[in-house]
């Protein structure tokens with residue numbers, strides 16, 4: 001592989017990987033030995049470096065802290081039986097990060113910085129990619145403003161970083177979700193499609209209220225009338241109704257999920273009927289009541305495929321029959337087979353490190 005980015009590497013004196021128990025991973029609690037950093041000086045990206053993972057120093061007047069000028073990505077690396085490391089569809093994350101950055105008045109990253117920074121980092125920390133079934137190395141690229149200035153204006157300077165951590169399942173069991181009709185995640189013309197910090201901060205309180213009632217997550221509905229199903233905050237959401245896979249079209253209120261795209265591609269490849277269209281809450285509830293809803297599941301990088309066992313709407317819990325989750329179980333297996341290098345990667349999704 002050709003290296004064109006000049007990356008300075010400072011290695012840890014002693015790796016912490018021996019402290020890891022890959023059979024008992026606590027989601028995102030332990031971070032790998034190194035991290036990648038690049039700085040933007042208002043003109044160009046420079047000072048590419050891989051250094052020991054650790055705290056960073058920023059000004060108390062940092063605009064990312066005050067105004068949330070910050071974007072991030074999430075992707076995963078898997079280890080195949082031969083011990084090779086495969087990253088799942090990283091170019092998609094690169095593209096989406098730049099879309100988020102544009103919306104948040106942040107500089108574009110070159111493919112070279114994103115991909116080479118990540119490849120060098122993962123290569124150095126490849127022992128941190130777990131090889132236990134159901135586990136992977138979560139990769140978190142992120143960019144944030146770094147000016148020392150609390151006036152409200154776009155920062156001139158930024159930092160781009162990548163950190164990684166071994167992970168198992170985000171949701172360890174099927175989830176209970178509540179359809180939200182009061183709070184709003186995203187509105188037309190807003191930032192819903194961008195992977196930006198504030199979207200997640202704003203979702204915490206409504207999600208907390210739902211969690212107090214015993215649910216794991218919300219199903220967000222459109223901000224104007226709360227009639228259309230949107231997404232679930234940590235994941236996109238899909239349904240199988242009458243053997244048809246249905247999910248909302250991405251637009252400016254829904255994150256363009258890469259797992260979502262992969263599931264749609266596999267379903268179409270298998271000849272399944274797929275409808276990417278607005279789905280009304282009323283239609284979903286009618287489908288449940290008529291016993292037409294076969295499956296409901298979240299799809300996301302961290303969540304992978306999260307089976308849904310309860311949908312709550314207007315104070316009523318609708319339990320779903322998990323015995324009917326044929327498509328979501330099959331697609332999870334198919335995705336895993338590709339990611340762990342057990343099946344032919346016919347779409348060219350794996351990026352080998």
Ligand code: COI
Pocket residue numbers: 073074075200233234235300301302303
């Ligand atoms: C992901 O799935 O990678 C996410 O970013 C969702 C969440 C953990 C914030």
